[in-house]
Amino acid sequence: MGSSHLRPPTAMAIRARLGFVILLLLFFSATLSAALYEDQVGLADWHHKYIGKVKHAVFHTQKTGRKRVVVSTEENVVASLDLRTGFIFWRNVLGKNDDIDQVDIALGKYVVTLSSGGSILRAWNLPDGQMIWESTLPVSTPSKSSLYVPANINVGKDNLILVFGGSSIHALSSMDGQIVWRKELSIDSLEIQQIFQPHDSDVINAVGFVGSSEFVVYHISYRTGEVMQQSKASFESGFCGEASLVFDNLVVALDASKSSLVSISFKNEVINFHQINLSDLVPDFSGKVTLLPLKFNGMLAIEIASSIHLLRVKGANELEFVEKISHPFAVSDALPLSKEQQAFAILQHEESKIHFKVKSDNDLRNEILKETIQMDSHRGNIEKVFINNYIRTDRTHGFRFLVVMEDHSLLLIQQGEIVWTREDGLASIVDSTTSELPVEKEGVSVAEVEHNLFEWLKGHLLKLKGTLMLASPDEVAAIQAIRLKSSEKNKMTRDHNGFRKLIIVLTRAGKVLALHTGDGRVVWSVLLPALRRSETCGNPFALRVYQWQVPHHHAMHENPSVLVVGRCGHGFDAPGIFSIVDSYTGKVQNSLMLEHSVSHIMPLPLTDSTEQRLHLIIDAKLQAHLYPKNSDSLKHFFNEMPNIYWYLVEVEKNKIRGYSLENKAELDTAEEYVFQAKELWSIVFPSESEKIAVTATRKMNEIVHTQAKVVADQDVMYKYISKNILFVATVAPKAAGEIGSATPEEALLYAYLIDTVSGRILHRVCHQGAQGPVHAVVSENWVVYHYFNLRAHRYEMSVIEIYDQSRADNKDVWKLVLGKHNLTVPVSSYSRPDVMVKSQSYFFTHSVKSMAVTATAKGITSKQLLIGTIGDQVLALDKRFLDPRRSVNPTQSEKEEGIIPLTDSLPIVPQSYITHSLQVEGLRSMVTIPAKLESTTLVFSYGVDLFFTRIAPSRTYDSLTEDFSYALLLITIVVLVAAIFVTWALSEKKELKEKWR
């Protein structure tokens, strides 16, 4: 009887506990997620590999087995691609100054690259890309150099590779890269144009020009480099420097006036010139003339006024016009089909169609192959084509075309079809921004994603097995597959956590692409017509991309749009280009050529009534142009005009100047949106001792959660938070070069904090013996910068934190109660700030390519620094390690606050590389985007590769991780409920027994 009264409370207690424990459980599972586990790779991150715009391509298809194409690109990448799929077998990214001049295959097993203006020759193993040898050629002046790898004349013997450029020829052994011989043809201003080897001979012929009017032929021994024969002749009217080898003894060159061709025949020391007027050859000849390097026997291709003319060379003075191909087009190099036969391809663009023609030298009038394919218009025109042949089953020749398009993409075309496409423009991203996805429409249920409860539970049971390490390898694979193909992350709608977004990138080719953050796929892409080469703009140049319209309250039915700013030419006074692109569809809404130049673009924190963001464009004449040009934006702008201050950093002049805006006196209607700059202040750095190395500011959209920082012993410090802080680092001019060029005594680094409204220098600090390169990041009230310490010969990172002293006495409660505080006084840049600065320096191991800081939606989460290291990895480093209040022995209260004991160098924990075991080759920049979930930041880093992930600097304290096992939770609840009933039944039974007793 007695126990019966107690038991129901026990069961109740269990029930009460249950709720508590579940809470506890949620809490625990949420905080348990630490760094990445290996099986979590690819859940929240993606990594795409690119190579860049292809400059040269060499096919390797002779042998059976893997068919590949070796390419070199403008991003200094040498790569081997699978010819069937376009996948990268291997690639090597050379240094940023190590431009690849040429690539070829030697001995059928080595890829040979010539780079750095003809001074470095490297050989790479064809199957795996391992470097075999490297050779540095003593080239006095970097000049246009070329590589000549003789076709296997004697297979088995050590073939020589010839490198020529300027007046020197080097012959290197293709086995080990040793220089076998070197010939400096001791004639000033000699430009060797071409080296060639007549069939089956040990003599190579080198032809070139001396100065502008002399033509030289050398016969050089292939084995020793001895000059066996040399002949020279001069031509009165001179050459312009372009020449094309037509036969083994005939060169056709352009004369100095570029109006006639000169055929130069040379045989046994006799050189004959024949001048042929172009106007005689080509009907209606006019315009600019260039010779195309065709390397085709008996053929000559000249480009006249952007159309191509094919000429057939019959003899020394007999040229015949064959065909005219109008722009846009591309011509491939010649491809030997057999010993006597050569072929080449002409590609011609006609709106959305591309015509492929392959011609052989036997019959120039007719084509071996003629195909036409459809091409998306957003790839632009053809830039380059490389051809390769294969023998079909019926013993005829088939051709493959490797095509480089205007947007830098790479395509393989075979039998009239596109076999594969690589979007390699993404290797050269110039700028990026983000856009929210559309809101989910009603009627599309989220629940459909989870097919049914049973499937869902089964999935979670599998996951449970996985976490308990009970799963078999098959099941592990199944779990991985379930997680990776989760359709949730790739949907085209906005999600609750703000993980799904569009990253809108602008590439150097002038293409805008939208990437989905879920898997990095291209949602849409558009090659901006305004940024394409045209008659009006010969050299367009993509600059930046900004958010133009973000519908929020007013224009909800409209799609958001981005603004792409470009420049017509590289000079600062070149006219600007504007393009507005719809973020959801990629449609160009508006495109205009500006009448003024673009030297500085300022997105203002103002929008007009249709939520278009106001932008000020500062031109080279220091006039500010307001966009969008409508009266509504003007009205909003006038309200804020007195508060607009801006500055310009003039690195060449070592000057920083601050400006405000004023109305122009004369008010024309056209000039309504133009304002005049009014100089307010200027800071001139003494050019004999300082040179501006880097400037950094806070991100305009950064959100700071709290102004106050509670430190140990209940004290409060007020952060000096100002949007107008500019960090400037200057270095001594002597030490402005690379590391190793200056001694510690010569090197000095000054760090400045400048208020950009008043031009006041808030703080200045000098680092003795330090030099650049400097990388800096500013956030909240702190700056972190990375530089090289020459005395310790290590990299260093310093932190400066600024605190507002004028508010420091607001800690008194009584003052707050009596209203004697100054908390309501607005922070103004005009009032003389009373700031306190704390700083500290630490050693850091690696060179840094780029730095960024995490950004979250509300700014509550603690910050992490993102450091792009020289090894192309991205390291996340807690800001707590860069806290100037760190000391060697923190007190107990400081430890509770989370202050880490001071160490002389910053720790590098391998698990905190957010790129884990991947490399973002050629890393250039990292962009942080706050998610809606406060704990999480999205990180997009780009270089040659793209990498995206999301990180939680203080772990995901506000949501369950994807790993959370709902099944385990359910099972526990079921077991507990069952236990309640069992105990209840047991107690009833016992009670009955007691009563019977």
Place this chain on the structure above:
Amino acid sequence: MKLALLLFFLLVSNFLPSSLAAPSSSGDGYTITGRVKVEGMTSKGFGVSSKLLNAKIILNGGQSVTFVRADGYFTFHNVPAGTHLIEVAALGYFFSPVRVDISARFPGKIQAALTENRKVLHELILEPLREEQYYEIREPFSIMSFLKSPMGLMVGFMLLVIFVMPKLVENMDPEEIRRAQEEMRTNFLPGSS
């Protein structure tokens, strides 16, 4: 540190590639030759060469970049006299940057030291300080870890309540229990009494 062994260069670097540096036959600079060695660190089952396939050697923070050859050797040409920094970027390993001094006064004299721990190198043989593990390692399943987890604690607590509590109650004197119940009733329901 001061007692660093002065290394002598060899005039022809190609004969003995393990030498630190050699004045190149032409041009104004010197040649630095070194070797990257990863031995006994193939616990992951990768061969040395395949692991070092992508190892890049970086001079002065990117001034020039070269690659490791199959045998582990690398060379920089035309390096002027002065103090330089060499870094090794190899995925999976942590290499200390190396400070390399090329003396201008005694052409041929070279010093090298790791910047991380100031260890002087007699030969430019670069070895990783440690292997880098980029992933957290999952703890294998064990009874203790399960018991320590919230679920385990909950199950344990439940078992305790079911099996131990009745025993405790049984051991109590029935009189006492009744008294306790009376007390509770009076305490919790003072209005009804």
